[in-house]
Amino acid sequence: xxxxxxxxxxxxxxxxxxxxxxxxxxxxxxxxxxxxxxxxxxxxxxxxxxxxxxxxxxxxxxxxxxxxxxxxxxxx
Amino acid sequence: xxxxxxxxxxxxxxxxxxxxxxxxxxxxxxxxxxxxxxxxxxxxxxxxxxxxxxxxxxxxxxxxxxxxxxxxxxxxxxxxxxxxxxxxxxxxxxxxxxxxxxxxxxxxxxxxxxxxxxxxxxxxxxxxxxxxxxxxxxxxxxxxxxxxxxxxxxxxxxxxxxxxxxxxxxxxxxxxxxxxxxxxxxxxxxxxxxxxxxxxxxxxxxxxxxxxxxxxxxxxxxxxxxxxxx
Numbered sequence: 001x002x003x004x005x006x007x008x009x010x011x012x013x014x015x016x017x018x019x020x021x022x023x024x025x026x027x028x029x030x031x032x033x034x035x036x037x038x039x040x041x042x043x044x045x046x047x048x049x050x051x052x053x054x055x056x057x058x059x060x061x062x063x064x065x066x067x068x069x070x071x072x073x074x075x076x
Numbered sequence: 077x078x079x080x081x082x083x084x085x086x087x088x089x090x091x092x093x094x095x096x097x098x099x100x101x102x103x104x105x106x107x108x109x110x111x112x113x114x115x116x117x118x119x120x121x122x123x124x125x126x127x128x129x130x131x132x133x134x135x136x137x138x139x140x141x142x143x144x145x146x147x148x149x150x151x152x153x154x155x156x157x158x159x160x161x162x163x164x165x166x167x168x169x170x171x172x173x174x175x176x177x178x179x180x181x182x183x184x185x186x187x188x189x190x191x192x193x194x195x196x197x198x199x200x201x202x203x204x205x206x207x208x209x210x211x212x213x214x215x216x217x218x219x220x221x222x223x224x225x226x227x228x229x230x231x232x233x234x235x236x237x238x239x240x241x242x243x244x245x246x247x248x249x250x251x252x253x254x255x256x257x258x259x260x261x262x263x264x265x266x267x268x269x270x271x272x273x274x275x276x277x278x279x280x281x282x283x284x285x286x287x288x289x290x291x292x293x294x295x296x297x298x299x300x301x302x303x304x305x306x
Contacts, residue, residue: 029092041080041088046275052282053092060096060289071101072224072232074121074288075166075249 019045026054082269082277083261086217089278090285094218097289104292109299110236116295118174118242123189124219126167127197132160135204135212148210148267155263156212162256169245176241190294196287203280210273213264214280218288220260223253 019042023029029042045053080088107113136156142149175181203211229246232238269277 023092037080038088041085042092044085045089045278046271049089049275049278049282052279056093056096056282056286060286071098071222072105072228072246072250074219075125075223075246075253 019043019050022050023053026057028053028057081265082267082274083217083264085274086214086264086277086281087221087261090217090221090281093282093285097285097292100289100292100296103296105232107296107299109303110232111238113295113299114236114238114242115174115177115179116298117292118170118177118179119184119187120190120193120291120295122167122170122174122184123193124197125163125170128163128166129160131197131200131204131212132156132163134201135209136160138204138209142209148208148269148273151267152210152213152263156209159216159256159260162252166245166249169248173242173244176244177239190291192287192290192294196284196291199283199287200280203276208273208276210267210269211276211280213260214277214282215284216260217264217277218281218284220253220256223257224250226250 020029020031020034020039023042024031031039034042104110104113104117133156136153139149139153139156143153144150171181171184174184200212200215224246226247229243229250233240233243264277267273
């Protein structure tokens, strides 16, 4: 019996994940609050910068949004 | 091509990383027993700024050594040196404030600083000496990039009935730092940075944010532990 020819379908190209998607899924940012300029800045981040931000978020946990922050400057 | 200036891009990156610092800072400044933990904050600040002049000068020296072959280093060496002069004796001012609210000068100087502070500052020496001295802009952008206002400081002092003597250096910096911030960002915008240098500056800023957060958290944790024990 003739063996069935293996179908040579092309492997699906893996969809490139954007920096915004990676950082949003890690809880670093909420893209709804973004302007186009913010998006542009985030997409220009390097892989190392994204990785450090994700690690920091894991270590330091979530921060409440929208507070009137009181941070006095830590001057050098 | 990204048309944003270096300083705007850096500030955008810092905004992504700093919610953790802002949250712990809010916890600190709205703390019910702020009067008890405020001297610890001054000690932490003193631990950091006692290194400022030597760190800036070390970065200036590193930049000077590369200046002949590196346009970025050529531009930053003088800036670091003049900023070191501007920061001279600010740690002494802070020490005076600590003493004025009841601290002991020799005990403050002998006390072991937090490892979080050592890591905060120590990493800057590493990057400046062994990678590229432009890294220090990330640290400076975090530490000087968001000056407190006189209104914030007087509000905190009034709400918690804290002595004015403890705030003298912070008040001086509320006046000085908007100028320092503008000067620093203007200097950054003039630099012909490579992509790798921009990345290094951002990593330096992220590290500073993380370790300032840890240092402030340590103060809050230590106070919590003391109250549990008493």
